[in-house]
Amino acid sequence: MLKQIKDFNNPDFAIRYIRKHKNILTKLGYAYAGRLTARGFKKGKILDSGCGSGDMVLAMAENVPGYEITGVDLSKPLLEYARAEAEKRHLTNRVKFLKADVHTLPFDDNSFDAAFSINMVHWVNDPASMLQEIERVLKPEGYLFIKDLRRSWLGILENEIRSALTTEEAGKITEAANLRKGTLSKSLLWWNYEV
Template sequence: MNNKSNEIWKNEDKYDNWELRKHRFVDEMRPVLFQYMGITPDSYVLDCGCGTGVLARYIARGLGSGRVLGFDISRYLVDYGNARIADENLSDVCKLVVADGFELPFDDNTFDAVTNYTYMGVLSDPVAGLKEMIRVCKKGGTVSSITPVRGVEWKGEYPLDFAERLHELYDRQEEIYRKYFFIPKKCISKAMNGIP
């Protein structure tokens, strides 16, 4: 197995940049995302490559008796994220731990839903990472992945009926980034492909 990407990520400590991503997850999207991710209010959820846990906290705010656990290989991002979880009074519902996605320290068939936001695309061996995600998901549970469409290099037509609307929304998001975060237009594509 090729786990070369671990060397890049285990010392990642730019938690301020990753934290900006919380603006991408709005409350109105939660019902649709929960449906896609197979999450119900009582689910036990795993957020893979959680960074500072922006997705894990977003999920936590929509759970009832359920729980969400996030893991990341960078202890800096995990420590920062757990501090934010405490600030936001989510510690009973949400926790982040340091773990390697190529060798997860969880039993088979543990989680109802296993998801991630822009994690699989950074792995040097995404198939090995996906196999671990499937192993720890309960039989009949849901393994899902979320990635921004425009940041992904796609040869040919987008295979989505709603691609035009998606691009319109993406342009509006860029406007908002420019207005509030003062990122020059020429830097935005680069920023959206990497950090944040």
């Protein structure tokens, strides 16, 4: 369950969230599509766990026609926006958005070729459980991408950053989730776990 689900179900908050995150999520969508394509992955099923407004999913789908992408989230206003955008961009045959809890994904084991959790870990009460669930639905040879805010001195600036994890905490959570062997890295604002 999200720490602040009431905010994400508030339409005014959702509008502010979309305005604030649209550009970065779109850029991430193009970047991740490029990374997957560079690894030879041009066709398959992708999960975005905690897709929010769906802007990353939509950018990936527009960039690579072979992707079938499912985004899940609990926010009704954000999912409504994502579905409307998918329809407007004529992507509904390859992109779907479902209301689902990231801790109990409504998919069979080994359902996806790639999975993403972007800027989600710091929002949930039990990140290890969420990551275990992503691991469950990801095929054994699947690609896994986790990216989240990294707590640092910038935490004095905004509550969202204060609730983020340090890289060390992220390492402990990915280990507790028993994720497949990957690489944990950090930058000024983000920590990343990638397989």
